[in-house]
Amino acid sequence: MTDRTAELAENLARVEARIAAACAAAGRAREEVTLIVVTKTYPASDVRILHGLGVRHVAENRDQDAAPKAAACADLDLAWHFVGQLQTNKVKSVVGYADVVQSVDRPKLVSSLSAAAEREERELGCLIQVALDAESGERGDRGGVSPDGIEELAAAVDAAPGLRLDGLMTVAPLAGPYAGEPRAAFDRLMDLSTALRATRPAANMVSAGMSGDLEEAVAAGATHVRVGTAVLGVRPKLG
Numbered sequence: 420m421t422d423r424t425a426e427l428a429e430n431l432a433r434v435e436a437r438i439a440a441a442c443a444a445a446g447r448a449r450e451e452v453t454l455i456v457v458t459k460t461y462p463a464s465d466v467r468i469l470h471g472l473g474v475r476h477v478a479e480n481r482d483q484d485a486a487p488k489a490a491a492c493a494d495l496d497l498a499w500h501f502v503g504q505l506q507t508n509k510v511k512s513v514v515g516y517a518d519v520v521q522s523v524d525r526p527k528l529v530s531s532l533s534a535a536a537e538r539e540e541r542e543l544g545c546l547i548q549v550a551l552d553a554e555s556g557e558r559g560d561r562g563g564v565s566p567d568g569i570e571e572l573a574a575a576v577d578a579a580p581g582l583r584l585d586g587l588m589t590v591a592p593l594a595g596p597y598a599g600e601p602r603a604a605f606d607r608l609m610d611l612s613t614a615l616r617a618t619r620p621a622a623n624m625v626s627a628g629m630s631g632d633l634e635e636a637v638a639a640g641a642t643h644v645r646v647g648t649a650v651l652g653v654r655p656k657l658g
């Protein structure tokens with residue numbers, strides 16, 4: 420085992436223990452929560468090691484970084500999640516490797532993703548990114564639509580060929596009433612998910628929780644946690 424493999428194995432075991440403990444504390448089965456490892460800024464060699472350690476879901480937030488990495492790992496059975504703010508001029512590339520885009524936050528992006536998915540003749544999973552600190556009708560600084568914009572986007576995804584509405588995603592806000600209150604933020608996301616599932620039961624993914632707040636996300640009911648730093652180490656700036 421290389422030093423890096425040992426390091427990632429140890430970190431992964433620690434994160435796994437945290438998720439298991441959080442599930443136990445919440446009275447949830449461990450299988451209800453999927454770990455997505457956020458590999459942004461780290462090399463394809465790390466993705467390959469993680470796959471060897473049993474990881475099957477990875478996430479990236481910049482197409483320039485993700486596209487060559489996904490190409491270098493095309494032989495691995497991995498689900499690739501795109502979690503960054505997505506410009507429409509990157510959509511064609513992203514749809515070439517992503518299985519799920521978690522950062523759907525505006526109608527123009529929906530039509531662009533749909534056109535690309537149709538061209539590739541594939542079905543793309545979509546999560547609507549919710550900005551819990553955005554004003555009504557606005558988008559947040561880190562992407563995401565305000566809660567009152569969810570229905571419009573859900574309807575757009577429903578109507579878009581090549582796209583499948585899988586659920587909701589959020590990042591705990593750094594500003595506004597939810598700043599420093601990840602549990603309250605994730606509870607709010609769960610309420611929004613409950614409302615969405617009332618008419619769209621299949622859209623049951625709830626992606627919330629990162630290295631610092633995965634316990635709060637699992638307690639609130641998240642189905643997917645996105646963990647970077649706790650598995651791979653502290654990223655150099657600009658991650």
Ligand SMILES: *Cc1c(COP(=O)(O)O)cnc(C)c1O
Nearest residue numbers: 457480502629630645646647648
């Ligand atoms: C980077 C990132 C993560 C992982 O954050 P860590 O704090 O490193 O675990 C999760 N979600 C999104 C959207 C990210 O950009």
